[in-house]
Amino acid sequence: MPLLEIEDLHVEFPTQGSVMHAVEGVSLTRDEGEVLGIVGESGSARA
Numbered sequence: 001m002p003l004l005e006i007e008d009l010h011v012e013f014p015t016q017g018s019v020m021h022a023v024e025g026v027s028l029t030r031d032e033g034e035v036l037g038i039v040g041e042s043g044s045a046r047a
Contacts, residue, residue: 004030 011023030036 002029003032003034004028 005028007027009023009026010021013020013022028036
């Protein structure tokens with residue numbers, strides 16, 4: 001059984017007159033003890 005499971009994640013931010021699609025259709029599974037690093041345009045995150 002996974003510790004974390006994400007399926008078809010979408011993240012949007014409203015902007016002046018439109019919408020910014022920051023994440024489109026991301027799926028992932030992490031088991032205990034695994035490390036995932038995500039680096040993007042504005043910085044990084046680690047889960």
